Every structure is written in structure tokens, then in C-alpha cells.
Amino acid sequence: MTSSRNLNIKEIRFIISKINEYFYTNYEGIGYTNVLDDQFEYFSEFHKFWEKYHKEVLNPKVDEEKCEQVAGVLHDVYKKFGRPPFYELYDTFSLKPEEICTIRYFSANQDFRGSRDFEDLFKKYSEDPSIFDKSEIISKPEIFLKNLGITSLSQSDKRIKYAKKASQILIDNKIEAYDLLDFCDNDILKLRNLLISNKGSGFGNKKTDMFLRDMIVLGVWKNPKNFDKIDVASDINTVKVALRSGIIKTDIALISSFLDVFCYQYGLIDEISALAWRKVWEIWNRKYPTENIESPCLIDYFVYRVIGKNFCKETLCIFKCETKKHEFKWHSAKNRTCQICYKNKVRNSAIVVKKMLPCMDEEGYIVIEKSNFVSSSNALLPDLKECPFAVVCKPKNSNFIKLNPPKSISILGQTGWESAKTRANEGGGGLMS
Numbered sequence: 001m002t003s004s005r006n007l008n009i010k011e012i013r014f015i016i017s018k019i020n021e022y023f024y025t026n027y028e029g030i031g032y033t034n035v036l037d038d039q040f041e042y043f044s045e046f047h048k049f050w051e052k053y054h055k056e057v058l059n060p061k062v063d064e065e066k067c068e069q070v071a072g073v074l075h076d077v078y079k080k081f082g083r084p085p086f087y088e089l090y091d092t093f094s095l096k097p098e099e100i101c102t103i104r105y106f107s108a109n110q111d112f113r114g115s116r117d118f119e120d121l122f123k124k125y126s127e128d129p130s131i132f133d134k135s136e137i138i139s140k141p142e143i144f145l146k147n148l149g150i151t152s153l154s155q156s157d158k159r160i161k162y163a164k165k166a167s168q169i170l171i172d173n174k175i176e177a178y179d180l181l182d183f184c185d186n187d188i189l190k191l192r193n194l195l196i197s198n199k200g201s202g203f204g205n206k207k208t209d210m211f212l213r214d215m216i217v218l219g220v221w222k223n224p225k226n227f228d229k230i231d232v233a234s235d236i237n238t239v240k241v242a243l244r245s246g247i248i249k250t251d252i253a254l255i256s257s258f259l260d261v262f263c264y265q266y267g268l269i270d271e272i273s274a275l276a277w278r279k280v281w282e283i284w285n286r287k288y289p290t291e292n293i294e295s296p297c298l299i300d301y302f303v304y305r306v307i308g309k310n311f312c313k314e315t316l317c318i319f320k321c322e323t324k325k326h327e328f329k330w331h332s333a334k335n336r337t338c339q340i341c342y343k344n345k346v347r348n349s350a351i352v353v354k355k356m357l358p359c360m361d362e363e364g365y366i367v368i369e370k371s372n373f374v375s376s377s378n379a380l381l382p383d384l385k386e387c388p389f390a391v392v393c394k395p396k397n398s399n400f401i402k403l404n405p406p407k408s409i410s411i412l413g414q415t416g417w418e419s420a421k422t423r424a425n426e427g428g429g430g431l432m433s
């Protein structure tokens with residue numbers, strides 16, 4: 001398409017205003033949709049259409065053949081590196097199981113995750129354990145959030161509610177976080193339902209699954225019932241790896257979040273991704289029963305953290321020297337120096353001319369070798385040279401497409417769709433950052 005004009009200005013005005021009207025405006029009587037246990041007026045005619053037909057249009061499927069290949073990858077990782085890539089989450093600094101559980105319980109629903117967060121919370125806990133006391137939290141939730149270092153005002157109402165509700169659950173049942181599993185007859189699925197059904201606790205599917213998985217992997221809770229029912233936690237990184245490896249496929253490339261009103265696409269792809277990772281786990285278990293990874297959710301850390309956030313990113317950079325004489329590959333976009341000149345003791349600057357996934361280039365090891373997961377003193381994957389998924393994604397083939405995961409736009413709040421609504425005849429509407 002070009003920007004040449006075959007239409008006259010009146011026709012153009014008509015078309016633009018109709019596109020806008022259809023996608024981005026509503027009118028009195030357009031009707032309501034049900035989400036978040038509430039009713040919302042439809043955002044636009046397209047919103048209504050998309051709610052009804054997104055599944056048929058996108059037609060997402062799990063590709064079993066690819067799942068089998070990915071199961072083979074995980075099996076290889078297991079053979080080479082053993083159980084740690086699936087079980088080693090982060091250092092818990094010789095805390096007692098009860099303490100780990102309390103810290104994670106009151107931080108998971110606030111969306112704290114990963115090792116750096118945990119280290120940080122651990123320090124706070126060791127300085128003053130009373131910060132995490134349930135009766136302190138319920139009576140002074142603002143102080144609890146401040147102690148955690150949460151200062152973002154935009155979400156503070158929501159966060160206060162989460163903190164209070166999470167302590168309320170424990171107080172009502174006269175237990176500590178550590179007793180939750182016992183309270184649910186050692187059944188992790190029952191516990192999952194308990195947390196998720198407590199609306200306003202902040203324990204949605206994703207945060208609950210991460211919390212539960214962490215508790216098992218960190219050895220806080222042992223051998224619960226129904227652990228295998230917990231899926232890979234919902235996350236754009238696991239979806240990204242699912243798309244790029246081809247274990248899920250859609251009939252069209254995913255649409256922009258500008259069009260995915262109320263996240264129908266996002267929710268659907270997320271669901272299919274969990275099914276696909278479950279399929280991978282089933283095949284892996286069936287073919288190599290002795291390796292015995294107890295639940296699909298244990299694949300999560302490896303796929304999301306190691307592959308998704310570390311390897312499957314455009315971190316291999318091609319630099320050009322300011323003299324224009326040199327080009328070189330480097331593992332960090334933050335470099336500002338021509339490293340070829342520098343070797344000859346000359347200082348010239350260099351700029352990034354291209355970024356790639358490390359797996360797409362023969363010299364991708366430049367990046368992989370530098371990863372903490374590969375080169376630190378107690379690395380999970382010592383001496384790895386290439387992303388283990390490359391044998392499935394085949395990223396060096398010319399027909400490889402670096403598919404992107406869907407993005408979600410929230411419904412409520414300043415940056416949500418709900419505040420972007422407008423009537424067709426009034427004009428305006430939309431989001432401001």
C-alpha cells in the first residue's frame with residue numbers, strides 16, 4: 001500500500017470516521033459484557049464482534065508433533081544438567097519453611113517474583129520479621145506496603161485490598177500461611193481453588209500458580225495431592241517460547257492489543273499455551289518415565305526465566321565502528337566502543353546497526369556464554385553454547401519468523417479500556433499515557 005490518494009477528501013473523511021466509529025466508539029443501547037464479575041458496556045461494535053468470533057478467527061491449535069520435539073529438548077536438558085534447571089529457583093538463605101512460605105504468600109499476590117525480589121524481601125524479613133505478621137498487615141496495610149518498598153501510588157488501593165484480604169484468610173481460619181496446605185487436606189488443587197475463590201486477595205490464576213509451584217520446588221510443602229494438575233503459570237515469556245517453537249499455532253499472526261479489546265485473544269492464547277506445555281509434559285513423562293518431573297508447572301521456571309527472559313531475546317548486537325571500517329558482534333547493546341579498534345589500543349565509538357536472537361546467528365554463543373545461567377560459578381547450564389530450543393525453532397532457516405506474544409491492556413484504571421470509551425457522536429476517547 002502506498003500513501004498516494006485515489007479517493008477524494010470527502011470519501012476519505014467518511015472512511016476514517018466510519019473506521020473510528022466501528023472500532024473505537026459506542027452508543028447508548030450497545031449492550032453489556034460480563035468480565036471481572038461485573039458488567040461493562042461494550043466498547044464498540046468491533047468489541048462485540050471480537051468477543052463472539054475471536055476464537056474462530058484465530059483458530060489456535062496445539063501442534064503435537066512440535067510438542068514431542070520440545071519434550072525431546074527437555075529430556076536432553078535433563079540428561080545433560082539433571083534436575084536443577086527444573087527445581088532450582090532461588091537461594092532461600094537458610095530460612096525455615098514457615099518463613100519462606102509467609103514471605104512468598106504476602107508478596108506473590110503483590111506480583112513480586114524472581115530471585116532478586118526474594119533476596120530483597122528476605123533482607124527486609126531478617127531486619128524485622130514483624131513486617132510480615134498477619135495482624136500487623138491487616139491493621140496497617142499501608143505500612144506493610146511501604147516496608148515492602150511499594151511506592152507506586154496508581155495501584156495502592158488495589159494493593160492495600162490484596163494485603164488485607166490475604167491476612168484475613170489466615171486470621172479467619174486461625175492459621176499461618178505454612179498451614180494452608182494442611183488446612184486443605186494436603187490437596188494443592190483444593191488450596192488453589194481456595195485462594196482464587198477469595199476475590200480481592202490478588203490471587204488470580206497466575207500469581208496463585210507461581211506461589212504454589214514455588215512452595216513445592218523450594219521444599220516448603222512435600223508431596224501434595226494433585227500437584228500434576230497445576231499448569232505452567234501464565235506469562236508472556238512462556239507464550240513467546242510456545243509460539244516460536246511452534247507448539248501452538250494460529251491461523252493469522254496475532255493482532256495488536258489496540259484491537260484485542262478486553263483481552264479475548266490474550267486469554268485464549270494463554271489458555272492454549274498452558275495446554276501445549278501440559279502436552280509437552282505428558283509426552284516427556286510417557287517417553288522417559290524415570291525422569292519423573294512431577295508437574296507441568298515445573299517446566300515453568302526453565303522456559304520463562306532461562307529461555308524466555310534470557311536466551312530468546314534480541315541481545316546479539318551487530319556494531320559498526322565510527323570509522324566505518326569495522327563491524328563486529330557483541331553481547332550487549334550498552335557497549336559504546338569499537339572493540340576491534342580497542343584491541344589495537346585505539347578508542348573509537350561504535351553503534352548498534354542490528355539486533356538478533358542469539359539462536360539466529362552462528363556466533364550466538366557470544367551471548368549465551370555470557371549468561372549467568374551458563375557462566376556463573378554454580379551455573380544451571382554450564383558450558384552451553386546455544387539455546388536448547390534451537391533444534392525445534394530452527395531459527396537459522398530463512399523461513400523462521402520471530403513471533404511475538406500477545407500483549408494485554410487492562411480494563412480498569414487510568415490506562416484501561418474502560419476509561420477510553422466514548423460515544424460515536426461525541427468524538428475523542430482513547431488512552432493517554
Ligand SMILES: [Zn+2]
Pocket residue numbers: 321322323325326338339340341342348
Ligand atoms: Zn573500529
Ligand SMILES: [Zn+2]
Pocket residue numbers: 311312357359360387389390393395
Ligand atoms: Zn531461539
